[in-house]
Amino acid sequence: MKEEKKLQVSAIKDGTVIDHIPAKNLFKVIKILNLVSLEDPVTFGSNLDSSKLGKKAIIKMSNKYFDDEEINKLILVAPQARLNIIKDYQVIQKKQVKVPERIMGIAKCVNPKCITNNENVVTKFKVMYNKNVDLKCLYCEKITDQDHIEIII
Amino acid sequence: MKNRSLVSIEDYSKDEILRILELSKHFEKNPNQKILDGKVIASLFFEPSTRTRLSFESAVSKLGGSIIGFSEAGSSSVSKGESLKDTILTVSKYSDLIVMRHPLEGAAKYASEVSRVPIVNAGDGANQHPTQTLLDLYSIKKTQGTLSDLNIFLVGDLKYGRTVHSLLMALSNFNPVFNFIAHPKLRIPIEYKLYLDELGIKYYEHTEFTDIISRADIIYMTRLQRERFSDPVEYEKTKNVYVLRNEMLENTKDNLRILHPLPRVNEINEDVDSNPKAYYFEQAENGVYARQAIISSILGLS
Ligand SMILES: [Zn+2]
Numbered sequence: 001m002k003e004e005k006k007l008q009v010s011a012i013k014d015g016t017v018i019d020h021i022p023a024k025n026l027f028k029v030i031k032i033l034n035l036v037s038l039e040d041p042v043t044f045g046s047n048l049d050s051s052k053l054g055k056k057a058i059i060k061m062s063n064k065y066f067d068d069e070e071i072n073k074l075i076l077v078a079p080q081a082r083l084n085i086i087k088d089y090q091v092i093q094k095k096q097v098k099v100p101e102r103i104m105g106i107a108k109c110v111n112p113k114c115i116t117n118n119e120n121v122v123t124k125f126k127v128m129y130n131k132n133v134d135l136k137c138l139y140c141e142k143i144t145d146q147d148h149i150e151i152i153i
Numbered sequence: 154m155k156n157r158s159l160v161s162i163e164d165y166s167k168d169e170i171l172r173i174l175e176l177s178k179h180f181e182k183n184p185n186q187k188i189l190d191g192k193v194i195a196s197l198f199f200e201p202s203t204r205t206r207l208s209f210e211s212a213v214s215k216l217g218g219s220i221i222g223f224s225e226a227g228s229s230s231v232s233k234g235e236s237l238k239d240t241i242l243t244v245s246k247y248s249d250l251i252v253m254r255h256p257l258e259g260a261a262k263y264a265s266e267v268s269r270v271p272i273v274n275a276g277d278g279a280n281q282h283p284t285q286t287l288l289d290l291y292s293i294k295k296t297q298g299t300l301s302d303l304n305i306f307l308v309g310d311l312k313y314g315r316t317v318h319s320l321l322m323a324l325s326n327f328n329p330v331f332n333f334i335a336h337p338k339l340r341i342p343i344e345y346k347l348y349l350d351e352l353g354i355k356y357y358e359h360t361e362f363t364d365i366i367s368r369a370d371i372i373y374m375t376r377l378q379r380e381r382f383s384d385p386v387e388y389e390k391t392k393n394v395y396v397l398r399n400e401m402l403e404n405t406k407d408n409l410r411i412l413h414p415l416p417r418v419n420e421i422n423e424d425v426d427s428n429p430k431a432y433y434f435e436q437a438e439n440g441v442y443a444r445q446a447i448i449s450s451i452l453g454l455s
Contacts, residue, residue, distance in 0.1 A: 141161075
């Protein structure tokens, strides 16, 4: 049991570990954070048991650090994600996803008559947060509620 | 307001709204002033709306400006598949200000982001139509002498009617009491009620169009749109319930005025037209002055 645990979070020297990603959203997280562009080692674990999420995923990235703005984009796909920032094998900081004021791109507006669904326009939303994360389109002003959020990147 | 686009009525503060209304009054007194001499106003109607287009074009012509543009997408490069961005970028090279109407919601907002000249939204789908709101406010102020503390009745399609929503938000600056009269399926949406609750503004909802209108200062009628009903029989039934007839005005206040964004179908009976309380055709005329005020203030000419 201890051995398994160790494997899941096997150490990196410097970098970031993102834990508590819902397993089904792992690839969305990879896209949103544009991890394919990284050159240093990245390791993924998926379908790991989690008491909170059922099946979770974890990503470990050597020599990669994120600013809060990037991390907060995960509100739509991994709101419970936890970040461990590692320096010299030690966790020096922990971070959580916070609710951003605005979301650019990433999600689709639910309104088929919205300009963003008909022309090549990057979507822009104001985040309306109370219990649920609802998005108010800054173009057509319609609200896309959490159950209808479709990730488009 | 100078050089700023007018996309949504919320782009203007209470003071800015009042300034436009003052200016509208000024243009009503002197509608023919050549202050737009040498200016080119583009009028881009990606969907037809003859009434709104003529009102804008009249406003510009009276001020001595010239107009370029198109009255429907079919007669423009848009029909060849040009993107909105390219159309706006090109036209903004030819003009000092762009008036645009578009069937897609958010189109004017997007245009204002890519354009080099200010955009005036003349309607984007079911979303915003701020110049209509300003002319409605001007009509109310002109007939009541004030915008404050009025009893406003909104009748008809309160669910989808964008003019109603924008007017409600703009009037909320002026301590109104609202009465909403609508078919249960066309009631005012919950988000507007929450908005009013937050501001502490009183409102009452009714499903019957009865003598409660005796308290009204303004009755704002709207058109029921057939396409909002899945059942055509239901439409036929409903459209005959929310009809204003002359006899209903008997016990109403002297200062009452009846507004309608036009065109009407049958929701105001023609026997109302000759009643001095009918104001919808003057309201349409006010649209010219309000649009003169909007354009000249954005161009910094007044
Ligand atoms: Zn939208």
